[in-house]
Amino acid sequence: MKKIIGDPPDCDAPDTGKGRRGFLKQGAALVTGAASASLVQGANAQGLAGQPWERVYGAGFTGYGQPSRFEQPVMRHMRRAYGDLAPGSGSALAPIESLEGIITPSGLHNIRSHSGTPDIDPKEHQLLLHGLVQRPLKFSMEALWSYPMTTRTHFVECSGNSAAALAPQPAQVPAGAMHGNIACSEWTGVPLRMLLEEAGLLPQARWLLAEGADSAHMSRSIPVEKALDDALIALYQNGERLRPEQGYPVRLLLPGFEGNMNVKWLRRLKVTEEPTYTKDETSKYTDLQPDGRALQFTFEMGVKSVITRPSSTMKLPRTGFYEISGIAWSGAGRIRRVEVSTDGGATWAEAALTGEERPKALVRFRLPWEWTGREAVLQSRATDEKGRRQPVRKAWLAQYSPAMVYHNNSIVSWAVGADGSVKNVYV
Amino acid sequence: MKKIIGDPPDCDAPDTGKGRRGFLKQGAALVTGAASASLVQGANAQGLAGQPWERVYGAGFTGYGQPSRFEQPVMRHMRRAYGDLAPGSGSALAPIESLEGIITPSGLHNIRSHSGTPDIDPKEHQLLLHGLVQRPLKFSMEALWSYPMTTRTHFVECSGNSAAALAPQPAQVPAGAMHGNIACSEWTGVPLRMLLEEAGLLPQARWLLAEGADSAHMSRSIPVEKALDDALIALYQNGERLRPEQGYPVRLLLPGFEGNMNVKWLRRLKVTEEPTYTKDETSKYTDLQPDGRALQFTFEMGVKSVITRPSSTMKLPRTGFYEISGIAWSGAGRIRRVEVSTDGGATWAEAALTGEERPKALVRFRLPWEWTGREAVLQSRATDEKGRRQPVRKAWLAQYSPAMVYHNNSIVSWAVGADGSVKNVYV
Numbered sequence: 001m002k003k004i005i006g007d008p009p010d011c012d013a014p015d016t017g018k019g020r021r022g023f024l025k026q027g028a029a030l031v032t033g034a035a036s037a038s039l040v041q042g043a044n045a046q047g048l049a050g051q052p053w054e055r056v057y058g059a060g061f062t063g064y065g066q067p068s069r070f071e072q073p074v075m076r077h078m079r080r081a082y083g084d085l086a087p088g089s090g091s092a093l094a095p096i097e098s099l100e101g102i103i104t105p106s107g108l109h110n111i112r113s114h115s116g117t118p119d120i121d122p123k124e125h126q127l128l129l130h131g132l133v134q135r136p137l138k139f140s141m142e143a144l145w146s147y148p149m150t151t152r153t154h155f156v157e158c159s160g161n162s163a164a165a166l167a168p169q170p171a172q173v174p175a176g177a178m179h180g181n182i183a184c185s186e187w188t189g190v191p192l193r194m195l196l197e198e199a200g201l202l203p204q205a206r207w208l209l210a211e212g213a214d215s216a217h218m219s220r221s222i223p224v225e226k227a228l229d230d231a232l233i234a235l236y237q238n239g240e241r242l243r244p245e246q247g248y249p250v251r252l253l254l255p256g257f258e259g260n261m262n263v264k265w266l267r268r269l270k271v272t273e274e275p276t277y278t279k280d281e282t283s284k285y286t287d288l289q290p291d292g293r294a295l296q297f298t299f300e301m302g303v304k305s306v307i308t309r310p311s312s313t314m315k316l317p318r319t320g321f322y323e324i325s326g327i328a329w330s331g332a333g334r335i336r337r338v339e340v341s342t343d344g345g346a347t348w349a350e351a352a353l354t355g356e357e358r359p360k361a362l363v364r365f366r367l368p369w370e371w372t373g374r375e376a377v378l379q380s381r382a383t384d385e386k387g388r389r390q391p392v393r394k395a396w397l398a399q400y401s402p403a404m405v406y407h408n409n410s411i412v413s414w415a416v417g418a419d420g421s422v423k424n425v426y427v
Numbered sequence: 428m429k430k431i432i433g434d435p436p437d438c439d440a441p442d443t444g445k446g447r448r449g450f451l452k453q454g455a456a457l458v459t460g461a462a463s464a465s466l467v468q469g470a471n472a473q474g475l476a477g478q479p480w481e482r483v484y485g486a487g488f489t490g491y492g493q494p495s496r497f498e499q500p501v502m503r504h505m506r507r508a509y510g511d512l513a514p515g516s517g518s519a520l521a522p523i524e525s526l527e528g529i530i531t532p533s534g535l536h537n538i539r540s541h542s543g544t545p546d547i548d549p550k551e552h553q554l555l556l557h558g559l560v561q562r563p564l565k566f567s568m569e570a571l572w573s574y575p576m577t578t579r580t581h582f583v584e585c586s587g588n589s590a591a592a593l594a595p596q597p598a599q600v601p602a603g604a605m606h607g608n609i610a611c612s613e614w615t616g617v618p619l620r621m622l623l624e625e626a627g628l629l630p631q632a633r634w635l636l637a638e639g640a641d642s643a644h645m646s647r648s649i650p651v652e653k654a655l656d657d658a659l660i661a662l663y664q665n666g667e668r669l670r671p672e673q674g675y676p677v678r679l680l681l682p683g684f685e686g687n688m689n690v691k692w693l694r695r696l697k698v699t700e701e702p703t704y705t706k707d708e709t710s711k712y713t714d715l716q717p718d719g720r721a722l723q724f725t726f727e728m729g730v731k732s733v734i735t736r737p738s739s740t741m742k743l744p745r746t747g748f749y750e751i752s753g754i755a756w757s758g759a760g761r762i763r764r765v766e767v768s769t770d771g772g773a774t775w776a777e778a779a780l781t782g783e784e785r786p787k788a789l790v791r792f793r794l795p796w797e798w799t800g801r802e803a804v805l806q807s808r809a810t811d812e813k814g815r816r817q818p819v820r821k822a823w824l825a826q827y828s829p830a831m832v833y834h835n836n837s838i839v840s841w842a843v844g845a846d847g848s849v850k851n852v853y854v
Contacts, residue, residue: 058543116485
């Protein structure tokens with residue numbers, strides 16, 4: 001009696017339908033219907049209970065709105081490195097298991113900070129551009145507003161995202177607590193190239209030191225090629241001024257590069273001939289090799305994906321139709337394809353994508369799936385426009401020392417039990 | 428010494444440069460530089476004052492972030508129809524003069540409500556689909572989550588937006604207080620078509636009654652063609668669940684149609700043969716003609732644009748380079764072109780666009796401009812893919828009774844005085 005209608009219309013990302021139909025054939029699952037609507041006897045509004053909120057005048061307008069009180073459990077997952085001793089050091093991860101679409105709400109954007117969130121007065125804050133330039137310049141925030149701006153959608157991922165998935169035993173925590181050190185926003189700001197050309201780079205200019213105004217003076221060395229390519233001096237996030245935890249009033253945005261290089265609360269850019277080898281890029285953010293040596297300056301984040309629904313700690317309430325939904329991204333450019341497996345990688349089907357026209361941004365992938373009640377292992381595997389594809393966990397591990405904690409882009413596996421419970425597993 | 432670098436890179440919206448260069452020629456304005464950076468003597472960090480926030484440990488992480496305290500003045504403009512008597516009746520407008528990019532932050536999304544914001548428990552809320560269908564259906568929110576979802580970016584504009592710009596004298600208020608009854612979000616939800624096909628439309632089905640769960644039971648009649656085209660049962664806004672003021676836990680989204688038809692807190696869809704002629708579509712939301720008759724069911728919002736920076740009540744602090752920035756949209760589809768004039772419509776130049784690939788969504792337009800210190804009148808004029816173009820104010824007024832307050836999409840004019848002050852004017 002019930003049937004699944006064809007693919008939904010999607011103007012942002014026209015769906016050829018190829019992937020979905022392919023999956024249904026391959027997976028031997030026949031989607032027979034969205035099983036959870038109730039049939040109503042009779043055909044009038046008596047089928048609806050009158051609710052208390054229909055009988056009282058509602059709340060007044062607010063100058064700045066907030067989520068419903070019923071959504072209060074949806075908050076960032078805290079990974080405070082020193083607990084209450086230093087409540088702004090460590091990470092706060094986006095609850096990707098509760099989110100949909102591509103944009104991450106600014107209130108739930110992931111955070112990685114080294115000495116808390118500074119309370120910066122934008123009237124007092126300045127950005128210095130100096131070093132190997134013809135004309136050292138200093139910009140007030142007012143001055144930056146006079147420059148031409150650009151708007152683009154990009155993800156920011158901490159290079160330590162998914163480090164929790166390297167633990168010896170798979171943690172039974174929500175997807176965001178392991179893989180949520182990523183978020184995606186619409187950023188607006190001034191192309192860094194414009195400021196560098198105004199200052200006039202000297203011939204020996206090869207690197208920039210980017211320094212934050214937090215009390216850690218978090219600092220990284222940036223290749224001048226990246227600064228001249230798609231780097232932004234970002235002032236706006238999702239339409240409004242940056243949030244404090246994302247660098248208010250101004251941050252560096254290096255699309256696709258590891259999160260910590262997108263220096264927040266940016267106070268200084270110094271043009272240099274060599275990398276500065278700051279504390280932040282020598283004491284950490286290096287890739288420990290099997291032979292004990294550390295590889296430095298792995299800037300670009302790898303191609304990656306994770307299924308967010310269903311995911312770890314959830315429970316499927318019944319057999320029948322579900323939509324598998326997740327996010328994919330690549331620091332190298334656009335996502336070309338996301339494949340989904342429900343049998344632990346034995347067979348794969350191509351998912352429908354939304355947002356795949358945007359480079360270095362999250363993409364939403366979706367695939368219909370009928371759960372028959374049998375055990376299943378759900379996986380996703382993204383491929384980017386450079387042809388790079390996510391490795392399986394074992395292949396990723398073989399590249400590094402067991403102590404390596406950065407750039408884990410290996411395939412994530414969720415096991416669905418016969419009781420509908422979804423668990424994090426290593427496959 | 429200073430010069431403007433070429434057009435900024437913009438991957439979302441490649442800029443041919445044609446518009447900008449054309450404007451510079453036409454406007455006889457030569458962009459000579461972003462005039463407000465300061466030259467620094469010497470080339471070291473001594474050029475920066477050490478600020479107090481660099482010397483103290485910053486704030487700890489928050490589960491759900493908020494804007495900086497320095498941004499508190501950025502809030503919605505209230506137009507409460509009955510003041511404190513009914514604080515949730517009327518409108519709250521987006522402060523478009525303070526925003527950039529395309530996405531409106533959910534906390535600043537425009538609101539139009541008739542009896543306040545209901546406090547709905549999603550576990551208790553249901554959506555009834557009945558009337559001329561084979562199978563009346565009732566959906567819990569849990570049930571809706573099982574359906575395939577679609578993500579798209581769309582504006583929602585109140586049909587009364589810009590009514591304030593019909594006052595006999597031009598109000599000297601910020602742009603958002605006149606033209607901010609619009610916002611743009613990334614919406615995720617279930618295509619309404621899927622639910623209608625599951626219920627099975629009877630042959631005589633032509634209209635839907637959509638009814639909200641607020642105490643006004645706000646109701647509108649929707650053509651079934653629209654419901655089967657791009658209508659969404661929206662559950663998510665900018666990545667998270669809908670905000671209460673935008674219809675939590677579920678709203679109807681009718682891309683491009685007047686805001687009030689996008690029924691919030693949706694509790695009921697009844698399929699009918701004729702329009703229901705509800706109180707909300709007969710007592711208001713009709714177009715008063717010069718002969719005193721009222722034209723009913725003007726659903727689609729017209730092609731429109733407004734310059735947000737600089738705009739009314741702002742002041743240019745100095746002569747020199749500025750970027751003119753604004754938003755454009757059309758209920759009929761994509762924006763094809765936005766032209767900008769700085770001489771009250773005598774000459775026009777084409778602006779660069781961001782986001783113009785998305786139908787029925789805000790587009791950001793930008794154009795460089797050098798203010799020489801002379802009086803200027805800034806205007807923008809949008810054209811959509813159907814070839815429709817914004818009318819001048821007089822032509823728009825001539826179409827209607829003087830009492831008409833809806834669908835004002837006429838060209839907006841900002842006058843720049845010799846002292847740099849920007850004023851709302853009628854041209």
